[in-house]
Amino acid sequence: MQTPRRTWLKMLAGAALPGAQAFARPSNPAVPAGTEMPPALPLPGIYADSIDPAPYLLSEKYDGVRGVWDGRALRFRSGRLVSAPAWFTARLPAEPLDGELWLGRGRFDELSGIVRKDLPVDAEWRSLRYMVFELPGSAGTFESRARRIAGIAQRAAWPQLVAVAHTPVADRAALRNRLAATVAQGGEGLVLHLASAPFSTGRSDTMLKLKPSLDTEATVIAHHAGNGKYEGVLGALGVRTPEGRQFLIGTGLSDAQRRDPPAIGSVVTYRYRDLTSTGLPRFASFQRIHHGL
Secondary structure: OOOOHHHHHHHOOOOOOOOOOOEOOOOOOOOOOOOOOOOOOEEEEEOOOOOOOOOEEEEEOOOOEEEEEOOOOEEOOOOOEOOOOHHHHHOOOOOOEEEEEEOOOOOHHHHHHHHOOOOOOHHHHOOOEEEEEEOOOOOOOHHHHHHHHHHHHHHHOOOOEEEOOOEEOOOHHHHHHHHHHHHHOOOOOEEEEEOOOOOOOEEEEEEEEEOOOEEEEEEEEEEEEEOHHHEOOEEEEEEEOOOOOEEEEOOOOOHHHHHOOOOOOOEEEEEEOEEOOOOOEEOOEEEEEOOOO
């Protein structure tokens, strides 16, 4: 017999944000033993209109899964090994690479399902491309590293290893025009790399992202019961940002996600328009479970 929707609500309990009813389910299982620490990577900041884009090189922001190749193994951003087919990793060079495993515009969920499988499916992996944009730890400017990546991809002569194309941009107007054209074609946004920058890790103004709306991650800390049309299922997620700010995300969730919400302790990606004067996101909308990839 099918379990009524209310049954799982009664079985869940957890801490809520102040003044709100909440329910919770167990957090994700522990990370398997032996998983390595996350690699130190360059992470994008957010482009602001006050920044002159002329010193930067522009590329599309691919809606993929970060993949870091250390010369021997392919890993997620979390440090966990990617279960890629042996024939795929055998075609990668000995030199470390950083990029995005990518299936195509608007196909992130399908891609995520493919690369997270413990047993890879060859036919699925033959549709993927490794979009490389950085050489971890390498000397020289970003512009020189981008040229080296292009050379690596050319020598590999393998369609699944792709050097991300970087182009200069004259001014803010040209940047906005390029963004509009990319989004109109189904792209997610743009990335700006400071052409003169040496390799560095963490967030800085040497790597910036530009999208029609902003997105980032937060940790789920509570499940808030719904009412009205959402009576008996999830109404909103209570989340906490890395800076410690807490707020609710009640839009963007599918009916299936409201019946079986992201676990307490999981990390989710949300989209928002801008920040309030107190630093909280305005019009936050759920996008996906981050999965620690």
